Amino acid sequence: MKKVLFVINTLGGAGAEKALLELLKKFTPDQYETSLYVLMDQGELIHQLPKYVKVLNKSYRDASVLSRSGKKILNKNILKRLFIKGAVFRNFSYLIKAVYTMEKKRKIYPDKLLWRVMSDSGQQLKEHYDIAIAYLEGGSAYFVHDHVQAEKKCTFLHVDYGYAGYTRELDRECYLDFDRIFTVSKEVMQSFLAVYPECTLKTRVFHNLIDQEEIKRKSLLPGGFEDSYDGKRILTVGRLTAQKAYEVSIDAMKLLKNQGIKARWYVLGEGELREKLQEKIHKLGLDKEFILLGATANPYPYYAQCDLYVHATRFEGKSIAIQEAQVLGCAILVSDCSGNREQVVDGVDGMLCSLTPEAVCAQIKLLLEDEKKCKELGKRASVKLMPEQTDVMKYFEF
Template sequence: MGKNLSILFPAGNDRFLRRRRIHLFSFGTGALLFEQLDDRCAVKNRKNQEDGMKKVLFVINTMGRAGAEKSMIELMKSFDTKRFELYLLSLINRGEMFEYVPKHVQILNAKPDSNTVLSLRARLKIGKEILKKCFYQGSLFKNIGGLKDNWTFQRKSGRVQMDKLLWRIVSDGTVRIDQDFDGAIAYLEGGAAYYVADRVRAKTKMAYVHIDYKRAGYSPAMDKHCYEKMDQIFLVSEEARKSFLEIYPALEEKTKLFYNIIDAQEIKRLAQEKEGFTDSHDGIRLLTVGRLHYQKAYDIAIVVLSELLKRGYPVKWYVLGDGSIRKELEKQIEDYGVKEDFILLGAVSNPYPYIKECDIYVQISRYEGKSIAIEEAQVLGKAIVASNCTGNREQITNGVNGTLVELTVKNVVKGIEEVIDNPELRRKYEKANQQIDFESRKNMDLLYDLLEGSHERHTNRHSGLQ
């Protein structure tokens, strides 16, 4: 018995696209999807070509509330809507950032789900969605060898990350979009990059890399040469670029820097919108914004706070964010007796009042590409203590606009103590960060040149000239 599902495809001038029916026929452990596109798609595509509009597709893994997703939204806002028509596909149809997609962007997901990706209910729902993708066109069976090799690779590296094991299956298990695009942008590593490389028809293909690629646990075997299929690879910091090229040295000519786009004025406006902290603490407030993940080193932060309290500092450490290791962190907080002082506030839609009200912003990640959270704290003129890792080193000049520390309990304690004990140093950092110019939209000209030269590049590629 077939089961009717709905999916969205471009139609007319609607932001959310006209629905057609898809029939899903289940056969035991497999599934076949038969899609039916609306004839109006072809009409619209012809109209766009006549108007000279360029069609650009963004692909991302999820729409969860995280730095890359926020950066993508700002990039979309920066596009010239008279020259470009934008589309968005999220491989996992869930995430709070669906609510912030600009109205000129057409979302290709059916019934975008703007709930969190981090709750237990969300993980169960996402697990069910991934299970379906496993059997679409034999995605799981095609990738079983690679899955085994990647599992072995991660075991040897000392940490198994399930998302990196599954992104290839998710990509191959996602229905192809039966359209041609002038440009396709994979805005995250993993599934989005695989999907754009292998399952999208576009004249120009681009990928963004937001992390320290080597430390994040990716490998060429896992990627299956997807980056060789890109015309341009954008890195968000020079150190992120160096890390990527350690794995892919042959792709150096394809790589360029493209800094995160942030709206400083909007951040300042939102910081005034409401109150942040609601407790009665009148001591030092430390704040970190970021998902609860191994990368962010909260396990070290908890021990650091315990040591600061032992030394008599009237300090509380607040965390805005949620994630899969929350239970582990709650147990560690209990074990160290800091339940009243290390406070997991969860994810919030507007973190800026909290950033504005904190005394010191702390970001002691194990690795970064370039931290949007640090940039947001700088916009709001905060004193910052950060780990001396990839990305952070390009944002913080030690002793000038923040303190960089090696990621050990002893060094982090020392760095925070220094800023607490020296009000003049704190004011120096605050003033320096207030003076930073965050105008990064000049990167748009580079992007426009790539997209508007896409026809010539596409012709050369297929005639053997590239």
């Protein structure tokens, strides 16, 4: 029986974490002894792990990593971890050099700076594994590379490598040493190989796994919109972070309101920008038109009940939220960026637009006024997904 270790940064309710849960189901206990280490010891999806997965964390908090209270817990842990094993001092010159490089590019990425420190202050794992798999960029990749003993090491990339702020210097070229590198889409692979061309032969596309039948089943459960609104409903699902460009969506909703379009835009998700976004919503007089619903354990009734799903983001790897909207036959509008354009064929199974309030507003207006078009797009979206992957485990054969 092979011993397999997965490492992930946190286990919050985001797309990559959901995809990990589905992948773990493939590592059946009759063939694998599967362990999981969550680098930051936190995340609410811990209760959804398959029963046979052994969690290695000595201490763990099931608080959300995106809610206000959960963020406070996470930040306290980060502060504590700076000094465990002298991690911040061991990486002092690395941090100074990284900050200097980022400043020259006029963009500082605090999370990217801290991942090396969080990796070096992680729990010591003495076990030797047949396969160790880092399921995210940054901390988990560094931890598996530097601190895990395994015959073979794999890693996953879920974002546009360059756009997200990663560099070879920041990674200390750790990807050169991995046996296999999996990217969730072709565009993610192209972005990564532009920086690491030496890794071409060992890099493969591994699409996110989703349980289509379970999504459909959960969409029929009680839940969804609770207000008595009788106009058009727009839905977006995603963390309240800069990547998701919600300020553009809010401005687009203001334009729709000014043009007399009767619609409400709902957002499912939590994140550090909640207060800032709510302030903008209130300032523009959109308290009834742009509604931050927070996170929910079952978002699928909302997908099934909305008139239009909008995913106007700056960049993606491969969006689980878009895949979920496709499963449930939503009419979909996405911004024309990496990741999104690989999932939606413009005018065929969804629509693409540039990431400006004017462009988003114009496309929403056209779609909301053309119910027939929306139904056609949703129908094509619902049948475009690939059949469930049955040969997943071939990727981990060495």
